[in-house]
Amino acid sequence: MVQPALAGVVGTVTGFFGSVAVLLAGLTAAGASAAQAASGLAALCVVIGLLSIAASLRLRIPMCFAWSTPGAALLVAAHPGSFGTAVGAFVLAAALGIVTGAVPALSRAIDRIPAALTGGLLAGVLLPFCLAPVREAVATPWTVLPIVVVWFVLSRFVPRAAGPVVILAALVITVLQGSAGRVLPPAPVFTAPSTDLVGIVAVGVPLYLVTMAGQQLPGLAVLRANDYPPPTRFALVASGLGSAVAAPFGGVQLNLAAITGAIMIGPDAGEDRSRRFVSGVASGCTYLVLAGIAGVVAGLVGERPPALVEAAAGLALIGAFVNAISSALQRPDTRVPAAITFLVVGSGIAVAGVGSAFWGLAAGGLALAILTPRRPA
Template sequence: MMRGLLQPVSTGIVAAVTGFASSFVLVIAGLRAVGASEAQAASGLLMLCLLVGLTCIVLPWYFRMPISFAWSTPGAALLVAAGASTDDFGATAGAFMVCGALIVLCGLWPALGRAITSIPKPLAGAMLAGILFPICLAPITASIEQPLLAIPVILVWLVLFRLAPRWAVPAAMVTAAIGLGLTSGTDWLTTPVASPALIFTGPVFDPLVIVSLGLPLFIVTMAGQNVPGFAVLSTFGYHPPPRPILVGSGIATVLGAVFGAHSINLAAITAALMASPDAHPDTAKRWIATVSSGFTYLVLGLAAGLATALVAASPPVVIIAVAGLAFLGALVTSITSALEDPQHRISAIVTLLVTVSGVSIGGIGSAFWGLVIGGAMMLWLGEGRTKARRTKARRVS
């Protein structure tokens, strides 16, 4: 019995540690970019760990399926890119709540979910690529500005990406922490923020922040996390009902928003690990891996304060560089998705360029305008009608 449990339990622990280590720096950097203090950022990371842990325990246990959850890593990247949108963390919390409410609405009203997931793939991919592009440039920038810290991080990542890809980013983060310790000492270990605590932030519903941050966060979370998450589960033969998953993760996002948590959603990358034979040869026992990851996230939440203190004590460009290394694969995937169809390449490139520009019009950020202008370009060029005509022609033939 114990031998049968060892494989899924250990797989869940590895998945949780990998998911946490590969993206917590981006979460903290993103929350800080949209107005959070160090203590509020630590609270947000702690709340995310608690919510991910609970959802990974409750729903898989109930459905006996490896339904795994995570925080929205593309959403955290969006926060970094949308830093100019607001420095009022109360307004940010309000935008997070709106995002969560829309996810709940997708679960209760399937037509909305279909509308969001029907955003043309090239535009969604281009918007995500535009969000990730500046972050993926950070390793280059850091190598020039902080070579003693950045170059060892990049070299460690390169070696492990060849030998053990799953551990490349966590090892890069450990290398960054060692470098910080050698150059700056260990005073960050004893800062007040190193002790995790939940801090309530009263939400403020600012229409401009909701449009420039809340709506793009909702779209990125649905298109970049929930849809791939369902696809991964389907690939391994699992077909859970969407409603409880979307409603549950949406409610978790609403509740977590006032403590700094930005978004909870289905996992995609780590989901493939826990839903595959790596977790257990028996498909009926793989849910144990997800529950194991949930308990691991609850424990990892205790490190949220130290993680925030480390990020706060590090040169920002080095921290973003680690995140940039983690997102190179996602950038390649999103650019490939955006440019796959030759008919949509101009619209996709326009979407990417507007998003990368960081332009803010009327207080609304570039991710929103990238989608709007890219969609307008697609309509102007008649790309949607061209695709419809090709589909009709194939049906006739």
Template sequence: MSDRYAPDVQEERRAAIVAGLVTAAVGFTSSFAVVLAGLDAVGASASQAASGLLILCVTQGLGTILLALRYRVPVTLAWSTPGAALLATTGMVDGGWPAAVGAFLVVGLLVVATAAIKQLADLVRAIPTSIAQAMLAGVLVPLCLAPVTATAERPLLLAPVVLTWLLLAALAPRWASPAALVVALTLAVLAGDDRSGAVWPGLAWTMPTFSIGAVVGLAVPLYLVTMAAQNVPGAAVLTSFGYRPPWRAAMLVTGVGTIGGAPAGGHAINLAAISAALSASPEAGPDPSKRWVAAVTTGTTYVVIAPLAALLTAVVVAAPPGLVAAAAGLALLTTLAGSLRAALTAADRAEPAIVTFLVAASGISVWGIGAAFWALVAGVIAHLVLRRTVRAR
């Protein structure tokens, strides 16, 4: 290549690397607190939650590097943020933390099966999008209320977090959630106390167990929300930028990664959805065929920052009650808005989506099975009955 093209090539590569760094920074900082909250809710200790965050960084990082190098497509992986929100609202399942780990393992097996069995993928697609999104919205409501309740209880402590988020939401939306979380962590260090003890970096392995309540009430909704809110939109984002997503390969890699990470506390990895656009857009360089470098940079960055999991977990655990949860809730507001929009603007009647949303938001537990599963059941039943009624007319 002649010298006159070298500066353009270098600039293009620099743009891809910067885009990859931004993708990892935004993806990690905007939602790691949600992951820790979810793992804590289903029974993980501080060291087990730190292990889960660490293994998620490693598996999604290595998976991203593998897919990007193999297919030369800017495909990026991420942990399931909606799935972590589901864990946070589901709470302890029958069998405790080992049963939750077993549920994570089942999710990985189901994702691998999705890659191998067309009928399973078709069955997932048969669930109306409005119902899947309404279930996600209902799951997110309790977490998105955290900024409201925490601010009411500790207005002086939470004011800097909320104001930071509001200001950057107007000026630089991409950085609003990360910045709010950074402010929350800073306040946590200044105002927190050492209630957690030491949290050492490393993997804490748990032998999985299996219970009906955990499989039906946690694994099935976690699989469905990961597919509907992450994998399908993630593939759509890549398609919108002119790429052909390696769907089956991505399902196989994320499924195997979830299986491998489950004993260390990783709940699920999947195609990135919101942050996927950062590495696939022209911001990652003018030549679409070279943007895979951004994805490789993203994956590498995730692996490099994985050891921070223990430190961040210690800060979160020692923070004043509600502080980090409020920042996490602010980070989920955009996801909640998108889910409500998708649930209520679909061509189907709105009643099934409303039923699904209310049941999911209720937090009920019947026979040891959480609200997310019953929300899907109620929504599908309402959908089928109302559709049949309309046809009968």
């Protein structure tokens, strides 16, 4: 049991520190205070922990959940206007996930969404983060360039550790420089959804789509690749219900773990596949422990993530950005709609109070309808 348990702990710690800066940056951009961001992080850790433990024990397969990193990054481009609107979008995205899992036809429809649009959306969402290391390397080279060098070395020899290590290093340097925020208790802070239906839909629908395409489907693919028949409907409904529970406390969408899921589900979790469910249980237990330091981590980042932490998060997301661009531009006949989606989302525009994520999907879909010839039914 030791090897699957160790894989669960390592995968969870890697995922947590590899994406926590992105999560906090997204919540802050959506209007969350430091206390609300700490509440959201703690709520996600608790719900993910309990869900991973219960699902893994019930199904006897490694069911490892995580928060939606692309969804958190989306909040930077979405301009929800207020955190209440963002919470309403979280609830809407959770409801859409539950309905998708409950209605088989919708699950099949998600598979038909063109990868060009979802890839362009995800790449545009990640662009501002991936540009942060470039900007900060010019503004404060003596601080940022050593982090970049460390990232290059680790990416060459220990690629899985590169993201978490540079983010941890950035947090430590921020504390030593005295620019960190105050330590906060991981206390729950309830935030009621706003009544801004336009804003909720404009953020909630792209959040649902980018989470589904960017992490939920890859998470199912990881299970399938390791010869576990993926319980698709169960996973979608369970993550949707968990998201609905975490949303009023500031939690963004939940989904199956994809990148770190490969650590916790694959051969790293032991040769005996019948015992790999232990990694899901260990992952859940680790999240429950990490919930206790949510206030410390959120407090260090503060009301606005320090520039060095943003730069480290950008480095950690370069791999995801490359995968999104590759997916968007894979087919020659849909490259122009994908590029339009990417450019509009990456521009960061806001029209009529609606952010670029929505307008990018709309522009890309329109371009796809105009430029792509119709195929016989």
